Amino acid sequence: MPESVGVIGAGLVGCLTAIALAKRNFDVTLFDYRQDPRLTTTSDKNLRSINLAISARGIESLQYVDKEISERVLKDIIPMHGRMIHDRAGNQESQNYGLFGECINSIDRGVLNNSLLDEVDKISNIHTKFGHKLSQVKFNLQSKQSCTFMADSSKASYDFDFIVGCDGAYSTTRSQMQRDIRMDYSQEYIDCCYIELYIAPAKVHNTEFNGPFAISPNHLHIWPRHNYMLIALANGDGSFTSTFFGPWSLVESLDTRAKIQEFLMSNFPDALELIGTKQAVDAFEKNPRGALMCVECKPYHLDNGRAIILGDAAHSMVPFYGQGMNCGFEDVRVLMQLLDKHEGDRTAAFAEYSQKRHTDLVSIIELAKNNYKEMSHSVTSNLYLMRKKLDTMLGRLFRDKWLPLYTMVSFRADIPYHMAIVIEQKQKKILSYLQAIIIAAMAVGGLGMYKVLRRTLKNYK
Ligand code: FAD
Numbered sequence: 001m002p003e004s005v006g007v008i009g010a011g012l013v014g015c016l017t018a019i020a021l022a023k024r025n026f027d028v029t030l031f032d033y034r035q036d037p038r039l040t041t042t043s044d045k046n047l048r049s050i051n052l053a054i055s056a057r058g059i060e061s062l063q064y065v066d067k068e069i070s071e072r073v074l075k076d077i078i079p080m081h082g083r084m085i086h087d088r089a090g091n092q093e094s095q096n097y098g099l100f101g102e103c104i105n106s107i108d109r110g111v112l113n114n115s116l117l118d119e120v121d122k123i124s125n126i127h128t129k130f131g132h133k134l135s136q137v138k139f140n141l142q143s144k145q146s147c148t149f150m151a152d153s154s155k156a157s158y159d160f161d162f163i164v165g166c167d168g169a170y171s172t173t174r175s176q177m178q179r180d181i182r183m184d185y186s187q188e189y190i191d192c193c194y195i196e197l198y199i200a201p202a203k204v205h206n207t208e209f210n211g212p213f214a215i216s217p218n219h220l221h222i223w224p225r226h227n228y229m230l231i232a233l234a235n236g237d238g239s240f241t242s243t244f245f246g247p248w249s250l251v252e253s254l255d256t257r258a259k260i261q262e263f264l265m266s267n268f269p270d271a272l273e274l275i276g277t278k279q280a281v282d283a284f285e286k287n288p289r290g291a292l293m294c295v296e297c298k299p300y301h302l303d304n305g306r307a308i309i310l311g312d313a314a315h316s317m318v319p320f321y322g323q324g325m326n327c328g329f330e331d332v333r334v335l336m337q338l339l340d341k342h343e344g345d346r347t348a349a350f351a352e353y354s355q356k357r358h359t360d361l362v363s364i365i366e367l368a369k370n371n372y373k374e375m376s377h378s379v380t381s382n383l384y385l386m387r388k389k390l391d392t393m394l395g396r397l398f399r400d401k402w403l404p405l406y407t408m409v410s411f412r413a414d415i416p417y418h419m420a421i422v423i424e425q426k427q428k429k430i431l432s433y434l435q436a437i438i439i440a441a442m443a444v445g446g447l448g449m450y451k452v453l454r455r456t457l458k459n460y461k
Helices: 012-023 056-065 067-073 109-121 172-178 248-253 257-267 269-275 277-286 324-341 346-376 382-397 405-411 417-458
Strands: 004-008 027-031 051-054 078-080 082-086 092-096 104-108 126-129 132-138 145-151 154-160 162-165 184-199 219-224 229-234 240-246 290-298 307-309
Touching: 004 012, 004 145, 004 154, 012 027, 012 056, 012 109, 012 126, 012 162, 012 324, 051 109, 051 229, 051 324, 056 067, 056 324, 056 405, 067 109, 078 229, 092 382, 104 109, 109 126, 132 172, 145 162, 162 172, 172 307, 184 248, 184 269, 184 277, 184 346, 219 346, 229 346, 240 269, 257 269, 257 277, 269 277, 290 346, 307 346, 324 346, 346 405, 346 417, 382 417, 405 417
Parallel strands: 004 027, 004 162, 027 126, 082 219, 162 307
Antiparallel strands: 051 104, 078 104, 082 092, 132 145, 145 154, 184 240, 184 290, 219 229, 229 240
């Protein structure tokens, strides 16, 4: 008789978890409190961005679970080779992400979730139950884990050998586990609100971009304005999902249409042309305003292999490194590797998972927080750009021996997040030293030297 597992949450991480566990012959039941999203025409009420950046960790974890599934669910991704920085005057400047053409990719959240659910449906040992909201879990040492759900305003109970909580940042699985163990837990809202806007497809086919795209689909567009910013990622139909990020006090101070219009016109005139002034003001006035928070906890499991939490349930982070889902997918790969290593001994696998994964999870939560400043402010600073170019130059010269932080986080799934920080700290010192030498050389060498170095770095992408 196969062991039974209840996976709570049929979001991105829950679907991948269910598939990975089913492939290890567990009898899986996948629950979500939403109705089947493939049957509803409503837009994503979760209020989170409808397109996401997927990079190496996410892609390699999908491939690890199942190569063919990965190919099918990723078939519509749009590669983004770099950032496109838009200044107030409407000038655009491209900044490459990778050293050798590596890219991150834009993918529609709904399409990805639905394709994963289609894959779930093809697997006979996964049973899906939508409209089931987990309300309580009685964890037992001697017998099964007893879960109570609210389903169509009545209660339904299910027993499982173990449960995996993939029920997002406000996880009920986590709060039920907290009643059973001494789990360290913290939740922090950051002072940033986000509002989604929409750039419609261009009216004509753009030969430069090979489709109805008004701006390059192969860049993550950023309008950095120091304390706030606008970003946009392409969708397959030529549209872009754009998101404004800024402090709550600023957003709340824009309390009339006139103030909103004035703010948008003075900060994002070229974006306004793409979105449409009326549409942008409407979006600011009517669209939901999202809050961003970080969640950290430890451990992630209950002993005796009874329960574990993955994805946002274990580590909610701000979206500025584009790693939340990628990291959640990586959780699945790491856990499956440990289950294989311990030959199915869940007690050992879960314990090692909690012990090893924590440093990586707190590292990426921190990196994501720090990246807000980089995206909204640093990308416009000459010193930052000089440093980035040096970093890139060294990365290309000393391939594999010098790795820029962005490369390690987004393109190297073999480097754990915490190691990326350790390596970057060492490189940072060398980089600061080199930068100081260059600045000194510029000062001493006068205008001639300044011009040579400036030209060299300027042409370096
Ligand atoms: P969720 O997506 O939250 O799914 C949880 C599921 O559990 C949901 O389906 C929910 O209905 C269900 N559920 C919740 N409670 C219960 C319950 N009690 N009973 C039953 N079911 C329940 N990440 C990236 O990697 N790249 C990006 O570019 C990126 N951009 C982002 C942009 C924004 C603005 C935001 C807010 C986030 C972004 N993220 C990004 C993060 C990413 O969205 C999350 O990390 C990811 O969705 C986490 O997936 P999950 O399955 O763990 O949780």
